[in-house]
Amino acid sequence: MSIPGKQARHLDGIRVLDLFAGPGGLDVAAHFLGYRSLGIEWDLNACETRYAAGLPTVHADVSVMRKTRFDEIPTSVDVLAGGPPCQSFSVAGSGAGRRALEKVTKYIHRLVEVGDESGVDEELKTLDPRTALVLEPLRWLLKAIETQGRDPYRVIVLEQVPAVMPLWEVYAEVLRGGEGRLQGVKYEAQCWELRTEEFGVPQTRKRAVLVARRPEHGVIEPPEATHLPFALHRGRSAEQADTLMAESAIDGARRRWVSMAEALDAASEPADSPVDVSRLRADGKTDFFVVSNYGSGGDPKNRGRRRSSEPAFTVTGKISRNKVYRSVADYEAGRSDRFSIPESGVLQSFPRNYPWSGKDQAQQVGNAVPPRLGMHVLSRALRGDTPSEEELAAAATWPTVSRATTEELRAIGCGDTSGCPPDSHKVTRLPRR
CATH class of the missing domain: 3.40.50.150 (Vaccinia Virus protein VP39)
Structure with a gap:
């Protein structure tokens, strides 16, 4: 130094x-x-x-x-x-x-x-x-x-x-x-x-x-x-999830997990925010699903999916390879998008305007605590x-x-x-x- x-x-x-x-x-x-x-x-x-x-x-x-x-x-x-x-x-x-x-x-x-x-x-x-x-x-x-x-x-x-x-x-x-x-x-x-x-x-x-x-x-x-x-809600209907949330409020006031849509919508609100998920909006609301770059169950072709109403997959250095679809129609037509670096950072809980710099920014995001x-x-x-x-x-x-x-x-x-x-x-x- x-x-x-x-x-x-x-x-x-x-x-x-x-x-x-x-x-x-x-x-x-x-x-x-x-x-x-x-x-x-x-x-x-x-x-x-x-x-x-x-x-x-x-x-x-x-x-x-x-x-x-x-x-x-x-x-x-x-x-x-x-x-x-x-x-x-x-x-x-x-x-x-x-x-x-x-x-x-x-x-x-x-x-x-x-x-x-x-x-x-x-x-x-x-x-x-x-x-x-x-x-x-x-x-x-x-x-x-x-x-x-x-x-x-x-x-x-x-x-x-x-x-x-x-x-x-x-x-x-x-x-x-x-x-x-x-x-x-x-x-x-x-x-x-x-x-x-x-x-x-x-x-x-x-x-x-x-x-x-x-x-x-x-x-x-x-x-x-x-x-x-999040695992508490896997495979359950929205009604069952609401019941579990009501029970948790009595037990310890734990809130529901934060979804991708909630985090990205909040990050998009300031006018000067580098996060803008308007391109992922359908019918005036954030409603998309993500197809993972990774296979699951031992099958590399079996790509996991997460809805925008759920938390993201584990953010890795390959998050920029995950495909984001606004609708099933877009999926069937092969029209996909990607998370930007600021959006990927928000899914890691970084500030919306964190100044990502240098090269390999997706890898930086994935490596971070x-x-x-x-x-x-x-x-x-x-x-x-x-x-x-x-x-x-x-x-x-x-x-x-x-x-x-x-x-x-x-x-x-x-x-x-x-x-x-x-x-x-x-x-x-x-x-x-």
Whole structure:
């Protein structure tokens, strides 16, 4: 990082360090809860979105940052967060994901109990490079404990796909113990599998979440779901769904899940919104259905469908390949549409006007943590409560960021390109005609 004057202004009061920060899902959540964050991100395209959004960022490899640039992290940071890449832990295929989980479990214990950094690094070379990254949050914690002038993180928040839950449980066990290199530093730690639609995200998606907190901050309670699970309504008539909603109002005042139409209609209301679903309107109302890019039931030709009155499928980097139809007639005629990037972001619960930038924007959207879920998790972890309705309502719109601020943040994150990942700033020049 460079330009000390600008750095001091933009990095002042940073509380949250977001490893594998992506385009800013957790950072957006922290912002609307009143916490400042710093993200470390490897992908330059995601960094460009972050700079445009005014989010302090370091364009770097997380492991390199830990080893050689740890002193650049503000000492005000007391919350460690992140979602390491998960592809190498897939439960599909030949069982490689399960075997990777078993190996990483052993590495966790070796790092804490023996401090076998070099030995673990050497063995990790034989695995998918992404596998090593799930160890980084632990290594960042150990680095903070062993670095003079640093305090252990007060709170740790990690999230990933459900397949990674066994590793979060190992993390929790180790953090509760405080043994070996943890030097007696113990945490209260809990793991949960959360469904995004139960927190008002207009999308069905499951996430494995770990929250660890120093014991003096009290027992950790799970985030309180505010909406009903979508599966509750699958295969039921509208009348049955209304009955279930009435019963839920008596039990705990949970609202119905948020549909695609509800989310996109609300995002379309402001005159200057980049979201405009008028093209999907039939007879004056939003009424469409989505055909997934993915097959289901083992049949690649069996594409799942969701009505506009339902939550979206899990938003992935291929969301732009999903086909949107206004009617059955359009489907039969092959007349389809696609979700725009702002619309895809809204289905992830990003603000309607979030400044998506750089290339591979659909992939950025799909890789992100849904900010609304992030708000519930961070609020529970940091404050022990649920986000207020005012905070959640404010999260519909992102504040305007000046070009000067974007350029200053880019200079901080990429000012010295030698500190960025190799070849990430390489410019491909077109041949002369």
